[in-house]
Amino acid sequence: MRKYSVYLAFVLNLAIVFGFWWVRSGSLLLSGEAVATLLSLGRISGLLLVFFVLLQVLLIGRTGWIERLFGFDKLARVHRLSGYSLSAFLVLHPLLTVWSYALESEVSYWNKFLSLFNFGEDIQGAVIAFMLFAIVIVSSITIARRKLKYESWYFVHLLVYVAILTSFGHQLSLGGDFRGQTTFSAYWMALYLFVFTNLLFFRLLRPIYSFWRYRFRVLKIVPETSDTYSIYLSGRNLEKFNFRSGQFALFRFLAKGHFLQEHPFSFSDVSGKELLRITVKNLGDYTKDLVAVTPGTLVMVDGPHGIFTPKRATGNKILVIAGGVGITPIRSLIGAFSAENKDVVLLYGNKTQADIVFGQELDKFISTNKLKLHNVLSGDPAWQGEKGFIDEEKIRRLVPDVSARDVYLCGPDPMMKAVLGALQKLGVSRNKIYFEEFAL
Ligand SMILES: Cc1cc2nc3c(=O)[nH]c(=O)nc-3n(C[C@H](O)[C@H](O)[C@H](O)COP(=O)(O)OP(=O)(O)OC[C@H]3O[C@@H](n4cnc5c(N)ncnc54)[C@H](O)[C@@H]3O)c2cc1C
Structure with a gap:
């Protein structure tokens, strides 16, 4: 309306x-x-x-x-x-x-x-x-x-x-x-x-007010894989910072060399109310240097933004599909869906086992029956599981009830295009596919 x-x-x-x-x-x-x-x-x-x-x-x-x-x-x-x-x-x-x-x-x-x-x-x-x-x-x-x-x-x-x-x-x-x-x-x-x-x-x-109210600061930086790291932010009144799984914000780190730039990153965990977490893949000059930012650095956070949230799901069955660092909003969505006891399947595409981000966190959801996970690896000869890319054949075989599910998708552009096409061929209504693009 x-x-x-x-x-x-x-x-x-x-x-x-x-x-x-x-x-x-x-x-x-x-x-x-x-x-x-x-x-x-x-x-x-x-x-x-x-x-x-x-x-x-x-x-x-x-x-x-x-x-x-x-x-x-x-x-x-x-x-x-x-x-x-x-x-x-x-x-x-x-x-x-x-x-x-x-x-x-x-x-x-x-x-x-x-x-x-x-x-x-x-x-x-x-x-x-x-x-x-x-x-x-x-x-x-x-x-x-x-x-x-x-x-x-x-x-x-x-x-x-x-x-x-x-x-x-x-x-x-x-x-x-x-x-x-x-x-x-x-x-x-x-x-x-x-x-x-x-x-x-x-x-x-709004960003200035939010900065004054929450006083975000870098708490710690933790490596996730060889080229991906999580930045934990602390602050004050964070329990009142109203953000949801799947959302993102624009971050400006008030450190030498970073003042002039703000970059969008998704919240990769929204469960703890005392901390925010984003997870960053080293893709270019900015994300390469950001890993060296020191704990205590103040951060301006413009957000939350985005409607890639659990609220959009119409039913209890969910398929989440991630490619590479596209797992970040998906990870926080899985947390929210599991809290709502939804039936969640994750198809996660990467090149090698070493590229899988949040492997241990995902295992915890699996061990409590909150998640079914299929890792699909395109460049790891030693891998015994699903090989290649996430495509129509794999979705049909691994998720036979796909057309009954709401689908959340986040990954590199070519993968998103291919998967969108496959989902539509498999009869998933366009209204039940939600995706987040990592490009503005
Ligand atoms: C909504 C959204 C959510 C995102 N979430 C994540 C995430 O959780 N984790 C993650 O690793 N990456 C995420 N990204 C991508 C991330 O913002 C870019 O990878 C990062 O800004 C690249 O910066 P760079 O200078 O290191 O790389 P570069 O090689 O300079 O840039 C690579 C590409 O990133 C984009 N980009 C660069 N600078 C900016 C900027 N200041 N603002 C917007 N886009 C920019 C451009 O499309 C550019 O072509 C997200 C992007 C968007 C739009």
Whole structure:
């Protein structure tokens, strides 16, 4: 129901924007003259550009009330897709409006474009914003994104806020739909206020408050395998820190070399109320260095986030499937399901026996009949159990009642894609498959 309220709010606001534009620029569109038609279309593409940019900020600003409904990864996916569609408005707005002005003044497009700089700083701000938005969009195109380090891409992305700031002036001072329309101008400013209040609260104030309230600190770091380690965090009032199995948070370790970065990690155990635990695989420069962080280091924790939680299960039978370090949220889910006496089967894919994380902890669940485990190893000739990858044949044979189960899945991208396909072939309803992606 609440999801539909969000959809409704989106459609209503879009309708308001179209409505105001129509009142002011609709007649231009219908006039049949090229100059007027171009101007009218240029104006609506500008309005939609800003509308969707603000929506983007809301989607990715860790806005709690939206994130709880849709989940962080889904919002990140929509953010990515809508980012691409934004580029159309970004091109259309200056193209159509300047073209219209050029036709009206009977000069070339470029002459008109260059003459706009004489209109003062508002228009100059808009041109700067255009260039910044273009840089951000280009940096997010898959090919460029793969070449950029995550941190570089992230810092480039922050230019969006500068672009939003520098483009604001020209909208109200020069925008034809706003001149003489105080109601629309007030509505427009209210949109900005709403989005940036949410951003300030969820992105800044909430993590600072949480830091002050819980005072998270590194307690100890314990190796789990040769390339995976668990970080235990202590703090104060932790019994009041409200997080659930399967959720994650963004962690900023306040130690030399780590201040500027925050990284997402899932809670790998939620049973002890005095401690938090995350488990990290050494995958890159940051996770390689993090293992050396010293006990006592303060940590800012932005979260919990995510809806990969036990609450989503519709029945008593559960299949959990993990690949590699994807076991982290799965481990905490197993704890929660076993406390609820659910029938849980785990398919756990790794390369070798030495890569299995939480082997002893999982054995404890097995010994109390809370869990059935099938380890599937792809690169261990000495292994006597299941070999290869988790695929349709193995799921059918090892979990014959799979279609009657809720399925939780977390692992590397190729594995997730393959397993999702296999599950669907085996008749598991899409509504009963929940997955967590380790990429934003
Ligand atoms: C919701 C979620 C939960 C996760 N839970 C765990 C977990 O429990 N254990 C675990 O080991 N890993 C987890 N990860 C993955 C973990 O965040 C990355 O492996 C880690 O940030 C890589 O950092 P790096 O600089 O060492 O590696 P790099 O080689 O620099 O990055 C590898 C990939 O990690 C991603 N990444 C890098 N930096 C960031 C960042 N600051 N924020 C977001 N993504 C980033 C990018 O997709 C990048 O391509 C999770 C990721 C997400 C999105």
